[in-house]
Amino acid sequence: MNYRRAILLRKAIHFAINLTIAAFALAPLLWGLGSSLKPTNRILQVPPEIIPSEITFAHYYTLIENDLFRYMGNSAIVSVASVALCLVLGALAGYALSRFAFPGRKGVMLIVITVMSIPIASLLVPTYTLLANIGLLNSRVGLVLLYTAYELPIVIWIMFGYFNTIPRQLENAAMIDGYGRFEAFRRIVVPLSGPGLIASGLFVLIAAWNDFVVAVVMTSAEAVRTLPVAVYFYLGFFGREWGPLLAASMVSIAPIILIFVLFQKYFVSGVTGGGVKG
Amino acid sequence: MTAVRFSGVRKSFGSVTALAGLDLDIREGEFVSLLGPSGSGKTTTLNLLAGLLDADSGDITIGDRRVNDLPPDRRDIAMVFQNYALYPHMTVFENIAFPLRARGRGYDERAIRAKVEGVADSLGVAALLARYPKELSGGQQQRIALGRAMVRDPKVFLLDEPLSNLDARLRIRMRRDIKALHSRIRSTIVYVTHDQAEALTMSTRIAVFDQGHLQQFDTPHAIYHRPANMFVANFVGEREINFVPGAIEGRNGGATFVSGDIVLPLGERQSGLRPGKAVLGLRTEAISAAPGEGPGVPATVELVELVGPELVAYVAAGSLRLSCRAALESGLQAGDKVRLAIDPAQVHLFDLDTTMSLAGGES
Amino acid sequence: MRAWWRRRRNGGAKAGADAFALRLVAPALLIEFLFVFAPLALGLYYSVHSVRYFQLGRFVGFDNYIAVLTSPAVLNSFVVTAIFSFGSLIFTFVVGFALALHLERDRRAAVFMRAVVLVPYVISMLVGSLLLKWILSQDSGVPQSVLGIFGITPFSIFADSSAAMGALIYNAVWRDAAFAMILLLAGLKSIPLELYSAARVDGASAWYRFYRLTLPLLRTPMLITLVRLLMHFMNSLTFQLILTGGGPANTTETVALRIYRLGFEDYALGRANALSFVVFLINVVMIVLLTRLFRPAEKLR
Numbered sequence: 001m002n003y004r005r006a007i008l009l010r011k012a013i014h015f016a017i018n019l020t021i022a023a024f025a026l027a028p029l030l031w032g033l034g035s036s037l038k039p040t041n042r043i044l045q046v047p048p049e050i051i052p053s054e055i056t057f058a059h060y061y062t063l064i065e066n067d068l069f070r071y072m073g074n075s076a077i078v079s080v081a082s083v084a085l086c087l088v089l090g091a092l093a094g095y096a097l098s099r100f101a102f103p104g105r106k107g108v109m110l111i112v113i114t115v116m117s118i119p120i121a122s123l124l125v126p127t128y129t130l131l132a133n134i135g136l137l138n139s140r141v142g143l144v145l146l147y148t149a150y151e152l153p154i155v156i157w158i159m160f161g162y163f164n165t166i167p168r169q170l171e172n173a174a175m176i177d178g179y180g181r182f183e184a185f186r187r188i189v190v191p192l193s194g195p196g197l198i199a200s201g202l203f204v205l206i207a208a209w210n211d212f213v214v215a216v217v218m219t220s221a222e223a224v225r226t227l228p229v230a231v232y233f234y235l236g237f238f239g240r241e242w243g244p245l246l247a248a249s250m251v252s253i254a255p256i257i258l259i260f261v262l263f264q265k266y267f268v269s270g271v272t273g274g275g276v277k278g
Numbered sequence: 279m280t281a282v283r284f285s286g287v288r289k290s291f292g293s294v295t296a297l298a299g300l301d302l303d304i305r306e307g308e309f310v311s312l313l314g315p316s317g318s319g320k321t322t323t324l325n326l327l328a329g330l331l332d333a334d335s336g337d338i339t340i341g342d343r344r345v346n347d348l349p350p351d352r353r354d355i356a357m358v359f360q361n362y363a364l365y366p367h368m369t370v371f372e373n374i375a376f377p378l379r380a381r382g383r384g385y386d387e388r389a390i391r392a393k394v395e396g397v398a399d400s401l402g403v404a405a406l407l408a409r410y411p412k413e414l415s416g417g418q419q420q421r422i423a424l425g426r427a428m429v430r431d432p433k434v435f436l437l438d439e440p441l442s443n444l445d446a447r448l449r450i451r452m453r454r455d456i457k458a459l460h461s462r463i464r465s466t467i468v469y470v471t472h473d474q475a476e477a478l479t480m481s482t483r484i485a486v487f488d489q490g491h492l493q494q495f496d497t498p499h500a501i502y503h504r505p506a507n508m509f510v511a512n513f514v515g516e517r518e519i520n521f522v523p524g525a526i527e528g529r530n531g532g533a534t535f536v537s538g539d540i541v542l543p544l545g546e547r548q549s550g551l552r553p554g555k556a557v558l559g560l561r562t563e564a565i566s567a568a569p570g571e572g573p574g575v576p577a578t579v580e581l582v583e584l585v586g587p588e589l590v591a592y593v594a595a596g597s598l599r600l601s602c603r604a605a606l607e608s609g610l611q612a613g614d615k616v617r618l619a620i621d622p623a624q625v626h627l628f629d630l631d632t633t634m635s636l637a638g639g640e641s
Numbered sequence: 642m643r644a645w646w647r648r649r650r651n652g653g654a655k656a657g658a659d660a661f662a663l664r665l666v667a668p669a670l671l672i673e674f675l676f677v678f679a680p681l682a683l684g685l686y687y688s689v690h691s692v693r694y695f696q697l698g699r700f701v702g703f704d705n706y707i708a709v710l711t712s713p714a715v716l717n718s719f720v721v722t723a724i725f726s727f728g729s730l731i732f733t734f735v736v737g738f739a740l741a742l743h744l745e746r747d748r749r750a751a752v753f754m755r756a757v758v759l760v761p762y763v764i765s766m767l768v769g770s771l772l773l774k775w776i777l778s779q780d781s782g783v784p785q786s787v788l789g790i791f792g793i794t795p796f797s798i799f800a801d802s803s804a805a806m807g808a809l810i811y812n813a814v815w816r817d818a819a820f821a822m823i824l825l826l827a828g829l830k831s832i833p834l835e836l837y838s839a840a841r842v843d844g845a846s847a848w849y850r851f852y853r854l855t856l857p858l859l860r861t862p863m864l865i866t867l868v869r870l871l872m873h874f875m876n877s878l879t880f881q882l883i884l885t886g887g888g889p890a891n892t893t894e895t896v897a898l899r900i901y902r903l904g905f906e907d908y909a910l911g912r913a914n915a916l917s918f919v920v921f922l923i924n925v926v927m928i929v930l931l932t933r934l935f936r937p938a939e940k941l942r
Contacts, residue, residue: 014750015750017743018750018754021740021743021754021757021758022754022757022758024815025757025758025760025761025815025819026757026760027776028761028769028772028773028775028776028815029760029761029764029772031772031775031776031781031783032772032775032776035775035781043780044780044782045782047782047785047786048781048782048783048786089668089669089672090669092665092666092668092669093665093666093668093669093670095665096661096662096663096665096666097666099662100658100659100661100662102658102659102662102663103659104663105662108666108670111670111673115673115677117872117924117928118677118921118924119872119873119875119876119920119921119924120876121876121877121878121896121897121900121917121920122876122900122917122918122920122921122924123677123680123681123917124878124900124901124904124917125684125900125903125904125910125913125914125916125917126680126681126683126684126685126687126914126917126918127676127680128904128905128910129680129683129684129687129910129914130676130679130680130683130684132695133683145672145675145676146676148672148676149672149673149675149676149677150677152669152672152673153673156669181657181658181661182661206763209765210763210764210765210766210767211765212765212766212767212879213878213879213882217901217904217905228765228767228768231767231768231771232767232883235771235883240780242775242780242781245771245775246772246775249768249771249772252765252767252768253764253765253768256763256764256765257760257763257764260756260759260760260763261756264756264759267759267763268823268827
């Protein structure tokens with residue numbers, strides 16, 4: 001049974017490859033997690049301990065004393081508001097693009113695609129200039145509006161694609177039964193759009209929660225500081241004291257990893273923009 | 279001479295048995311259809327033969343070679359897939375030439391050109407060589423897929439439901455074309471289909487599958503007229519067969535099948551049957567309905583269909599629902615009272631418990 | 642509200658539908674105009690004026706553009722951006738492609754592994770770079786231990802310009818290989834399995850199947866992946882800002898970081914806006930160029 005042995009060998013090789021890949025992908029996180037639980041004097045020890053021999057939550061307490069919950073709250077408010085705004089506006093626009101041949105439809109499509117390809121780096125300074133002029137710097141509203149503007153095109157795109165898979169006959173039937181256009185959309189189409197809405201919402205949520213660049217440029221006041229910006233400021237504040245810094249990093253990524261694990265299958269369609277069919 | 283042999287071949291996917299011990303001998307030059315509903319094991323059989331799946335146990339031989347451990351390309355087979363599997367980024371020419379190039383030896387450019395053009399000529403697609411698959415109709419794509427299979431002169435052709443994506447008319451024409459092709463090239467063909475009409479019209483022999491078991495392997499005539507069991511009787515044929523549960527009474531020349539109003543004297547061939555419970559199988563054409571009083575089983579018409587030269591009537595006789603034929607001129611309508619006449623030459627008897635054929639039908 | 646829709650619908654089906662659709666897209670368009678196109682316009686306006694801190698001064702024409710495009714720091718940042726982008730692009734694409742091929746089949750292990758490699762991509766770039774900064778710094782003790790194994794004298798990675806660039810590219814690959822993998826996986830999955838079965842029966846070896854089927858059929862997804870990765874790397878800011886801070890001695894300062902510093906450390910909003918607009922134009926030109934370049938491939942599909 002040479003054949004079976006070959007299969008066994010293949011499986012072993014596959015397993016070894018997978019283990020290596022996982023090590024490369026996750027080692028920095030696990031290492032950071034381990035170090036965040038070590039007492040300060042052991043963090044800098046050379047050679048380092050791979051598994052902490054002594055576990056302490058001291059660094060996490062330090063964070064709590066340094067306004068951690070306020071920053072988390074800000075991040076949560078800004079992320080959730082961005083998701084809500086993006087979903088409402090994105091679903092409406094995606095529906096219009098999917099169902100109506102209105103004048104200017106091509107123009108709207110072009111705008112959606114254009115904004116998706118404009119890099120944020122080239123928008124930072126002009127946007128800062130604008131917000132300074134209209135008084136939206138240092139505000140959560142400003143952040144929400146910016147996140148919405150940046151993520152809305154992908155939401156429109158995903159929802160457009162999703163609505164295209166819902167048969168038009170359903171709305172036609174509903175309208176014959178006496179629904180108006182908007183009622184047909186709200187009562188028939190929206191309830192059927194769960195997966196599209198979840199994929200879009202997840203995408204916006206992760207983008208908004210993770211954003212650092214936009215927030216660090218547009219806000220400086222502590223009152224509106226989001227978690228990533230706080231981590232960045234801890235970097236300056238604690239200097240080479242890695243303990244609290246790594247602890248803050250872990251706090252910042254834990255919710256995203258949880259959400260990702262729970263909603264993994266929806267995540268992919270967001271990244272690919274609703275599928276890259278060749 | 280044997281072209282393909284399965285002996286004791288088993289295959290399961292996880293806990294699902296796809297093929298439970300298949301024994302099958304296909305002779306050289308035969309056109310064998312593997313017929314059955316989806317999940318019956320027919321496609322598994324084909325994929326095992328192609329080398330796209332590995333058997334759990336048993337032996338598969340092509341010619342005189344055991345091929346279980348050979349990869350598909352060393353089995354000297356060619357295959358036509360259900361969706362044709364034409365390479366979308368290659369021209370028709372390159373598609374047909376692919377099997378020659380893929381082997382990477384023995385063919386120079388001129389030989390390839392000659393071969394491809396020869397095959398294209400014989401299939402009447404020479405004018406399409408520069409096109410891409412998506413520019414072709416379904417029927418044309420079908421021919422190109424055949425061409426790609428023919429170009430290497432393989433020992434065995436495997437065809438996996440090649441006509442199922444064509445419309446009804448084209449399907450019937452391609453049926454004729456493939457049959458004509460077979461009688462010209464005389465290669466062994468193994469043809470998977472779930473369409474009993476395809477199997478009946480094209481094959482030299484048909485292997486009927488159900489739930490991973492080979493039910494019957496015989497000529498189309500025998501499959502239709504001497505079904506081995508109730509499954510084959512029901513699966514083969516344009517309409518569902520009428521099954522009438524009842525009992526055999528009397529014996530030795532005087533045997534009779536009895537079920538309610540139906541009392542059917544059994545002919546010579548059925549004599550010698552033991553009395554007891556049985557199921558009578560009657561195809562639509564074995565029962566004729568005629569209006570009015572007279573001999574025969576009384577029934578009421580529920581629905582009438584026009585099928586070209588005659589009518590098919592769905593009738594209720596007691597608690598039975600039967601389909602039967604009626605003359606066009608009878609002008610039957612729903613609600614009419616009719617009498618049913620059963621052609622004793624066209625009846626099949628099955629064992630109620632084993633579902634196996636007891637005997638029956640014309641020979 | 643409801644009555645309004647009714648009336649319109651009865652008035653004229655087409656006109657009513659148009660008005661309805663326009664109302665649906667209007668809020669989205671408003672947001673995009675206010676926060677994407679208006680800033681671009683305002684930035685353009687600022688870029689041709691002298692700006693002192695936040696005070697808009699007189700019209701200066703192309704002075705700001707000339708100033709940034711002749712500045713050695715900016716020119717250096719273009720070179721750095723090119724090196725970083727192409728280095729990251731090649732390695733990320735190759736690793737992502739390898740991952741896609743390795744994890745293509747929907748076995749349980751592959752599905753699990755896809756999630757594993759996606760973790761660096763879904764967590765925030767800031768934290769990812771911070772973690773790598775920690776590991777690659779001598780504080781963690783990792784470089785000393787690992788370099789020792791290979792017989793290299795430990796040195797400070799972030800003090801050596803090529804090592805720092807290497808670290809940046811490593812950061813990019815670590816995070817974005819999974820992104821490339823997802824895009825390429827979607828492409829791979831759109832190739833019907835039957836084609837591979839057919840090719841196997843036709844006698845094609847694994848290698849032959851790869852370069853006669855997989856590669857040509859993956860052309861469009863590969864293009865999309867390359868363009869999206871390149872745009873991402875050309876404009877990346879977080880990697881540089883966190884991991885190397887542009888150092889040592891500005892040898893890893895990319896254009897995005899230069900803009901950031903011009904704008905938010907030097908508060909030279911005129912020049913920062915000018916450079917932003919230049920970068921914007923470069924992006925537009927790149928996208929147009931790259932899609933044109935690959936256009937002939939589209940016809941085959």
